Amino acid sequence: MRPTGKGYEEFDHDAFRSLYVTPVKGGLCRTELYLEGLHCSSCVWLVERVPLLLAGVARTELDIRRARALVEWDPATVRLSAIARQLDVLGYAPHPFRGVAAESMRRTEDRAMLTRIGIAGALAGNIMLLALAQYSGWFSGMEAEYERYFRVISLLLTIPVLFGPGWLFFQGALASVRTRRLHIDLPVAIALLAGFTRGAVNTVNGSGPIYFDAVGMLVFLLLSGRFLQNRGQRAAADAAELLGSLAPAAARVVEPDGEHELPAEALLPGMVMSVRAGETFSADGEVTDGRSAVDCSLLTGEPRPEGVTVGSAVYAGTVNLTGALRVTVTRAGELSRLGALLRRMEDSARRRAPVVQLANAIAGWFVAVVLVVAVVTYVYGLRHDPARALDNAIALLVVTCPCALGLATPLAITVSIGRAARRGILIKGGDAIEALNRPGLIFLDKTGTVTEGRVRLVRWEGAEWAKPLVAALERESSHPIAIAVQQAWPAAETHAARDVQQTIGGGIEGMVDGRHVVVGSPAFVARRTSEDDRAYDDCVPDSHSRDDRAPSHPASDVRIDAFAEEGLTPVWVAVDGAVVAHAGFGDPLRTDARASIERLRALGWRVALLSGDHPAVVRTVAHQLGIDVSDAVGSASPEEKLQRVEGARIRGTVLMVGDGVNDAAAIAAATVGVGVHGGAEASMSAADVYLARPGLTPLVELVEGAHRTMLVIRNNILFSIAYNALGATLALLGLLDPLIAAVLMPISSLSVVLTSWRGRTFDAPAAPVAPVAAAAAPPASLGIPRAEPAP
Amino acid sequence: MSILYVILPVALIVVFAAVIAFVWAARRGQFDDLDTPAMRALHDDPSEAAKPKNGDDN
Numbered sequence: 001m002r003p004t005g006k007g008y009e010e011f012d013h014d015a016f017r018s019l020y021v022t023p024v025k026g027g028l029c030r031t032e033l034y035l036e037g038l039h040c041s042s043c044v045w046l047v048e049r050v051p052l053l054l055a056g057v058a059r060t061e062l063d064i065r066r067a068r069a070l071v072e073w074d075p076a077t078v079r080l081s082a083i084a085r086q087l088d089v090l091g092y093a094p095h096p097f098r099g100v101a102a103e104s105m106r107r108t109e110d111r112a113m114l115t116r117i118g119i120a121g122a123l124a125g126n127i128m129l130l131a132l133a134q135y136s137g138w139f140s141g142m143e144a145e146y147e148r149y150f151r152v153i154s155l156l157l158t159i160p161v162l163f164g165p166g167w168l169f170f171q172g173a174l175a176s177v178r179t180r181r182l183h184i185d186l187p188v189a190i191a192l193l194a195g196f197t198r199g200a201v202n203t204v205n206g207s208g209p210i211y212f213d214a215v216g217m218l219v220f221l222l223l224s225g226r227f228l229q230n231r232g233q234r235a236a237a238d239a240a241e242l243l244g245s246l247a248p249a250a251a252r253v254v255e256p257d258g259e260h261e262l263p264a265e266a267l268l269p270g271m272v273m274s275v276r277a278g279e280t281f282s283a284d285g286e287v288t289d290g291r292s293a294v295d296c297s298l299l300t301g302e303p304r305p306e307g308v309t310v311g312s313a314v315y316a317g318t319v320n321l322t323g324a325l326r327v328t329v330t331r332a333g334e335l336s337r338l339g340a341l342l343r344r345m346e347d348s349a350r351r352r353a354p355v356v357q358l359a360n361a362i363a364g365w366f367v368a369v370v371l372v373v374a375v376v377t378y379v380y381g382l383r384h385d386p387a388r389a390l391d392n393a394i395a396l397l398v399v400t401c402p403c404a405l406g407l408a409t410p411l412a413i414t415v416s417i418g419r420a421a422r423r424g425i426l427i428k429g430g431d432a433i434e435a436l437n438r439p440g441l442i443f444l445d446k447t448g449t450v451t452e453g454r455v456r457l458v459r460w461e462g463a464e465w466a467k468p469l470v471a472a473l474e475r476e477s478s479h480p481i482a483i484a485v486q487q488a489w490p491a492a493e494t495h496a497a498r499d500v501q502q503t504i505g506g507g508i509e510g511m512v513d514g515r516h517v518v519v520g521s522p523a524f525v526a527r528r529t530s531e532d533d534r535a536y537d538d539c540v541p542d543s544h545s546r547d548d549r550a551p552s553h554p555a556s557d558v559r560i561d562a563f564a565e566e567g568l569t570p571v572w573v574a575v576d577g578a579v580v581a582h583a584g585f586g587d588p589l590r591t592d593a594r595a596s597i598e599r600l601r602a603l604g605w606r607v608a609l610l611s612g613d614h615p616a617v618v619r620t621v622a623h624q625l626g627i628d629v630s631d632a633v634g635s636a637s638p639e640e641k642l643q644r645v646e647g648a649r650i651r652g653t654v655l656m657v658g659d660g661v662n663d664a665a666a667i668a669a670a671t672v673g674v675g676v677h678g679g680a681e682a683s684m685s686a687a688d689v690y691l692a693r694p695g696l697t698p699l700v701e702l703v704e705g706a707h708r709t710m711l712v713i714r715n716n717i718l719f720s721i722a723y724n725a726l727g728a729t730l731a732l733l734g735l736l737d738p739l740i741a742a743v744l745m746p747i748s749s750l751s752v753v754l755t756s757w758r759g760r761t762f763d764a765p766a767a768p769v770a771p772v773a774a775a776a777a778p779p780a781s782l783g784i785p786r787a788e789p790a791p
Numbered sequence: 792m793s794i795l796y797v798i799l800p801v802a803l804i805v806v807f808a809a810v811i812a813f814v815w816a817a818r819r820g821q822f823d824d825l826d827t828p829a830m831r832a833l834h835d836d837p838s839e840a841a842k843p844k845n846g847d848d849n
Binding site for chain 2: 040041044045048062063064065066107110111114115118119122123126143146149153157
């Protein structure tokens with residue numbers, strides 16, 4: 001990553017200090033920064049050398065997995081902005097880390113869970129050792145004195161396990177009872193309590209089985225499963241959060257004594273911002289000075305820039321492309337259109353009902369069945385063998401403790417989330433995996449999701465010799481069309497353009513090699529060429545290009561229509577007063593789009609397009625992708641997208657796939673929201689799944705992987721139910737002695753662990769989606785290089 | 792076998808010490824970041840002169 005060359009003055013501002021900086025011992029200040037561009041161990045070396053490069057910096061400590069640097073410095077010697085600039089020069093653009101409170105909460109939670117697992121593991125291991133001695137004594141005989149001694153020690157070790165680390169399950173069970181929503185913790189708590197109580201009573205009585213080894217192991221295994229699950233989900237959430245810190249944090253405010261950088265949080269209506277070309281607006285406002293083109297893709301999802309002039313409204317998050325502007329702030333922060341949109345997104349995320357996990361759904365009837373069978377065992381036992389009736393019933397409760405059931409879902413989901421992450425699919429919650437198994441409706445955003453989201457030169461009709469002239473001219477501009485030209489013909493040109501003039505909303509013109517070149521919209525070029533009064537023959541250097549001469553106006557109109565039908569923006573090229581080439585610019589389809597959509601259909605999903613672009617363009621794209629035209633919705637505002645997703649949710653599962661802030665609210669409202677590669681930060685924090693690879697292939701992998709994960713979960717659940725049925729039958733018949741119970745339980749858990757690790761959920765796509773370049777993007781990609789640009 | 796009355800409590804005290812050590816380490820944040828320290832070990836001592844180096848290949 002190249003240095004951004006920013007000043008970072010906002011890092012020294014009081015508002016920034018009160019938000020992100022904490023004082024520490026010795027008069028030092030401490031803050032945490034997110035760093036971009038970290039990838040290897042030499043990054044750790046470089047970042048942690050900053051104290052040597054810059055006097056006054058006491059410590060920089062990097063956490064590379066979370067891309068976060070802890071910085072401590074002496075404010076009397078050095079400013080934070082200087083440290084930020086130093087990091088920037090090293091190639092790691094710093095951003096304020098905005099989730100300090102959430103992070104410290106998380107850290108405490110993680111440490112508490114680790115402590116629980118450590119205690120439970122150590123004690124359960126020792127209880128197992130003691131149990132082993134007792135079981136061997138069971139075969140070879142054991143003095144009653146020592147047996148009693150071992151039992152008492154086991155009891156003493158079980159008490160702290162159950163009421164320390166194991167307390168979590170009782171809390172869960174209590175909450176489950178209180179909210180009347182069944183949770184797997186309820187049967188777990190019943191089994192733990194029944195086993196422990198009976199074991200304690202039998203220890204005191206000095207006869208009958210004790211279940212302490214089973215209870216201790218249960219607590220340890222279930223806690224481990226839960227911890228793994230949280231970790232996997234967090235890794236994905238962390239990645240999304242990093243992107244969340246990249247929003248513009250500063251604005252340049254014009255004050256009587258000059259321009260100052262202010263944190264975006266400190267902007268107030270009425271302030272005047274100065275926004276240079278290439279910068280992002282930090283607040284909504286009205287242009288008071290200057291003319292420019294603005295990239296509104298954040299709000300509309302479309303890459304085509306809009307012209308603005310004095311009096312035009314501009315919105316936070318959009319990018320000023322071509323000229324310097326003065327903007328009077330009208331609404332800042334949460335009141336801006338972007339802020340309002342993000343608030344709606346959070347609302348709909350909060351309102352969304354959680355997906356009921358399969359394991360919890362099963363826990364309901366599991367409790368009922370186990371309790372009924374336990375009562376039956378007890379009653380049956382009273383008639384035939386009253387002395388052992390209660391022991392048999394309790395043995396049943398313990399052996400049927402849904403240990404494997406409790407592990408089945410978390411473990412399979414954790415393993416899958418980890419494997420998916422290695423394939424660039426970041427899944428934030430297990431809910432998404434379960435929900436993806438009920439095929440429904442997929443809404444795909446068009447721009448940036450099924451298309452590449454960038455303006456590209458798609459069609460060139462006309463003189464080849466004009467290309468170097470156009471390339472030379474367009475090198476002088478930063479308009480998206482010019483950038484597309486630069487990308488299409490990256491070869492170094494010897495030509496140099498002079499007297500270049502840009503007309504916003506029109507085109508560009510200038511002298512290249514002594515020839516007058518005009519590139520722009522058909523209307524602009526027509527106006528320019530009719531002004532020129534040159535000799536006809538002079539402008540055509542060879543016989544070949546004679547055929548490429550400008551057609552008459554009606555023909556030009558036909559061509560404009562033809563381009564429009566393909567969704568292309570027409571750009572005409574005139575050299576020395578005559579039109580010599582017609583270029584079509586557009587947003588080409590991703591090469592894997594069509595094949596991926598067909599695969600999704602085969603899996604039972606209905607695929608629809610939901611785009612903010614012009615309906616005609618959306619229809620064209622739908623046609624190229626084989627999507628029914630009635631399922632292609634255009635001109636959808638962010639609010640309409642949200643409405644449609646909410647409407648469709650009543651009928652079933654809705655998968656919303658998008659990349660922009662304009663999709664964020666819809667993504668948050670969908671059953672499963674998916675943010676795609678290169679998308680805006682808001683769509684990522686709203687999404688349940690983030691695809692870190694470009695294209696739609698990862699989406700297919702996600703759906704197929706979720707399907708395979710669910711198969712593993714179902715198998716696991718079947719396994720554990722089969723084991724429980726076996727155990728219950730033995731207990732019912734009074735054949736279940738403690739040794740068999742002790743062997744049966746770990747075997748069932750172990751088999752679940754094994755199948756979870758073995759399951760090929762996200763390893764490789766079962767049927768790789770082959771890029772069907774020619775078929776997927778018909779004339780769209782002919783002869784245009786498609787190299788991914790460097791990040 | 793009366794040695795068991797001595798040896799078992801001793802073993803449990805050792806376990807107790809190990810658990811205390813683990814809890815202390817977890818509370819101190821020793822397990823918060825498991826990736827970066829492994830990389831840090833590969834680097835030279837900070838006392839050596841730090842020469843600016845371009846660690847970026849993008």
